[in-house]
Amino acid sequence: MRLLICAKAVIFSMLIMLHLPLFAEQGQATYQLCSACHGAQxxxxxxxxxxxxxxxxxxxxxRQLQHFAADLRADDTRDVNGKMMVPFAKQLTDPEPTKQLLNYINSFEPVSFKGSLKGDLKNGSRYYQAKCGACHGGSAQGNSAFNAPKLAGQDPQYLFLQIANYQQGIRGTHQADKYGRQMAMMANTVSDKELQDIVFFITEQQ
Ligand code: HEC
Ligand code: HEC
Structure with a gap:
């Protein structure tokens, strides 16, 4: 009897061991769809x-993948970069492989763009804390409670593009895009001069 329990335990743990790498491999395999644009890591x-x-x-x-797939993001014809994403997001309809994919992406090391921009750090910090920090966190680390993504460690060129998209009504206009609409409102409160220093501050955070 004890032997049987023991054998069952061994078989069970073997099954788990077989499954774990399988899941990791699944995420990695799906990521092959993404790496050509988003990079291997x-x-x-x-x-x-x-x-x-x-x-x-x-x-x-x-959420972004769901929004691309449901045409809540990149629904504007002017959104040429967003449109590139849509067919890939539409392939991720199955929740389980998507979960494995996100777990795999989670294993990547954060990157840094520190030193790649010029600006006034003191002004950037002041504008950032006044206009962005309440939602995105004091060091641009993001805040789950406010549904606000991390901005530190993001490509500054992409940050500029997204804010321009929000300002021009290219992103964050769909009726059902609650968080995007919230952000679009905030984007309209910054001038170009402030934005340069704000993005400089964000880029220096990581
Ligand atoms: C053909 C190039 C290309 C491929 C392939 C691609 N993407 Fe993208 N992806 C982009 C571009 C360009 C953007 C920026 C869109 C924008 O400017 O709004 C983007 C944006 C995203 C975003 C939004 C990020 C953010 O900070 O809001 C996510 C998430 C994403 N991609 C995940 C994926 C995943 C997962 C895959 C693979 C299943 C994938 N992408 C495949 C080009 C691509
Ligand atoms: C009221 C809260 C709030 C404030 C204030 C705010 N944001 Fe956001 N921001 C958000 C939310 C929520 C999102 C996510 C939108 C989504 O899910 O589509 C976001 C998204 C963004 C994105 C897109 C990130 C990506 O990966 O695509 C950028 C860039 C951004 N915010 C920059 C800023 C900057 C710069 C400021 C200050 C000028 C600011 N935000 C102020 C809530 C806020």
Whole structure:
């Protein structure tokens, strides 16, 4: 009897051991769809305007994938970069492989763009804390409670592009895009001069 329990335990743990790498491999295999644009380690690609995925919250990435797939994001014909994402997001309809994919992306090391921009850090910090920090966190680390993504460690070129998209009504206009609409309102409160220093501050955070 004891032997039987023992044998069952061995078989059970073997099954788990077999499954764990299988799940990890599944995420990695699905990521092959993404790496050409987002980089092998989710480091992004400025030449393709593809953002960094490494270090970003999985709940935020998941929401963006759902929004691309449901045409809540990149629904505007002017959104040429967003349109590139849509067919890939539409392939991720099954929740389980998507979960494995997000787990795999979660294993990537965050990247840094420190030193890549110029600006006034003191002004940037002041504007950032006044206009962005309440939602995105004091060091641009993001805040799950406010559904606000991490901005530190993101490609500054992508940050500028997204804010311009929000300001021009290219992103964050769909009726059902509650968080995007919230952000679009905030984007309209900054001037170009303030934005340069704000993005400089964000880029220096990581
Ligand atoms: C053909 C190039 C390309 C491929 C392939 C691609 N993406 Fe993207 N992705 C982009 C671009 C460009 C953007 C930026 C869109 C924008 O400017 O709004 C983006 C944006 C995203 C975003 C939003 C990030 C953010 O910070 O809001 C997520 C999440 C994402 N991609 C995940 C994926 C995943 C997962 C895959 C693979 C299943 C994938 N992408 C495949 C080009 C690509
Ligand atoms: C009221 C809260 C709030 C404030 C204040 C706010 N944001 Fe956001 N921001 C959000 C939310 C929520 C999202 C996620 C939108 C979504 O899910 O589509 C977001 C998204 C973004 C994005 C897109 C990130 C990506 O990966 O695509 C950028 C860039 C951004 N915010 C920059 C800023 C900057 C710069 C400021 C200050 C000028 C600011 N935000 C102020 C709530 C806020």
């Amino acid at each position: 989710g480091e992004g690609n400025s030449a393709l305007n593809a953002p960094v995925l490494a270090g970003q919250f999985d709940w935020y990435l998941q």
